[in-house]
Amino acid sequence: MHISKFVTPEIIFGKNAIKQVGDACLRLGAKKVLIVSDYGVANAGWLDKVISICKESFLPYATHIDVTINPKDTDVVKGCRAYIENECDAIIGLGGGSALDSAKAIAILATNGGQISDYEGVDKIEKPLPPMIMIMTTAGSGSEVSQFSVIVDSKRGKKMSIISKTLVPDIAIVDPLTLVTKDSSLTAATGLDVLTHAIEAYVSTAATPLTDVQAKNALSLVSKFLRPSVASKTNEEAKEAMAMASLQAGLAFSNAILGAAHAISHAIGGKLPISHGEINAVLLPYVMDFNFIAAPERFSDIAAIMGFDLRGMSEREAGNASIQFVRDLAADIGAPHRLRDVGITEDMIDWAGQLALIDACMITNPRDVNLEQVKTLLKNAL
């Protein structure tokens, strides 16, 4: 085994954990916080909730909620201006991956200067970031615990993966009760993102025993609880399980990185305003089938965790079972099952394939991928 590194934030998990955000900021020495969120989260009432907790803690704050899905560098610049003009010294991210990744990118610009594209890739951030407290409200991205921030370079139409240990937040707050305001299609898309994180991290070439335990537990939870979580906004057991699944999948992929599904999904998401989770969901079974020969025993593990009795099954049969499980789960919760269902057309395959090949997540895909293969993958999924 190679040397494995594992980094996590301090984690505060549980119902009403959100109430600890004021105390968490003060503990980190914050004098004035910038709260980064989006309109959906604000409309659901969570921004007001966090503001009222800051007020109770006598903690001054400013807000920045100009965040879109697949968040853009231009919005990050605006957020950075809000941080500096308001003389903030700490950042709260409140929302799903878009809000949290924006909060991290604002933290980078505010202390390291330059343009966000300067930091694309691994370990490009040199100066320490301000204290970051991330409150996750989607059970999807895992950004609350990860060393990733994914931002769209709007000039190049490309998602940039910024990967650095310093992007691991200081404190991650995960409150399953924040999930009860999500509609079912968002729950489905973000939940399938969690599934993709768990599976890609588990078969990643950078997986370690420390990431494996997190990936396996996340996979077990999402296999059992994603359906009931989509079925009911108020099923608290399912919300709690999905919040934990998201967190654990985040710990897994933050340290084991991902694979071809994410590489392709980043390529497409940089140009088109399509849900990251939905693209992943469509691609995942095709990528699993392609990757099978790289790690047959890992796909048997995945099938067993999903609940299949492997006695009498070959590794190929177990692999097929795991792939069919993903298709069935996606179908049950109403996810799109072809790329054309989310607006991808044949003429996009060439640039999407080219961009996917150079995405940082492709490096840890367990099977080598060339341009022909990634284009075939995309064609099959079309």
Place this chain on the structure above:
Amino acid sequence: MHISKFVTPEIIFGKNAIKQVGDACLRLGAKKVLIVSDYGVANAGWLDKVISICKESFLPYATHIDVTINPKDTDVVKGCRAYIENECDAIIGLGGGSALDSAKAIAILATNGGQISDYEGVDKIEKPLPPMIMIMTTAGSGSEVSQFSVIVDSKRGKKMSIISKTLVPDIAIVDPLTLVTKDSSLTAATGLDVLTHAIEAYVSTAATPLTDVQAKNALSLVSKFLRPSVASKTNEEAKEAMAMASLQAGLAFSNAILGAAHAISHAIGGKLPISHGEINAVLLPYVMDFNFIAAPERFSDIAAIMGFDLRGMSEREAGNASIQFVRDLAADIGAPHRLRDVGITEDMIDWAGQLALIDACMITNPRDVNLEQVKTLLKNAL
């Protein structure tokens, strides 16, 4: 579920991970480090190894190796003096639990002043500690990742549990190759400590889903690999598995705390120079039997992880199987199985019971314990 909190250091795990200690110190801004270790580790050559790595990194250092098993407050004062006189600004702990807990205690005194007994209990440390890098060489204590430091108050003859998030090291380095110099009896004693950490953390009243995954994986590894690790100094697969088991059990108990076996073991270890792992090993089956009624389903989980096929078994039978597994494992690796074998006599039961009741680890034991019960436990184990 209550709100659960989870804190871990950055972890660097793998063969030859020790070589990264220089880089790790420099990354944390260290200008001069105090290396805290003990004579056994120094004689095995690991202190020289770390010194040579510091030299290669042009990192000035001083050393303090006056550390005994069940480390004492008086030695901590000496270590603190070495830190201050040598104008150090960071600490490397190198060794097993005794060296690492001493390193943490020196860090407390060096920056917070006063006496080490001022910090007994939970969250008594107010000022930030210097950067701490812990290199684990025993696969036992889990101190490399934990928020614990256990130091003997030599006046009172009492082990003090100092528990604080700030005691979580900045970086934990776990190099399985450091385990190949341990003799078999130390491997057995420290391995049984790992087993006790995993089981006590799993049935603790403060267990959470985040600690459970770590505890279960640690239990699975120690169940399979402790025997072969004791059998051979050079079985690298077993050493790697035990190093991971120790780390994961440490992550579990650091966040879920422990139970009655550790409370009693701390009581005895404060007065007598007996191996902590050996006392735990003797006590564990008795404590499991006593605790069974508090969490029967958890003991079924434990039996399943140990490898028992639970079909057709009652919870009581599964619980008994898990207890018998612990006895068999301890017997196979030559651990003592009565307290009298490690020098405990009947006249010690009264004070040991009284001290155990007020130990911080007793708070999270899953079954309430009164003085009569703890004394009966001790008598049974005598």
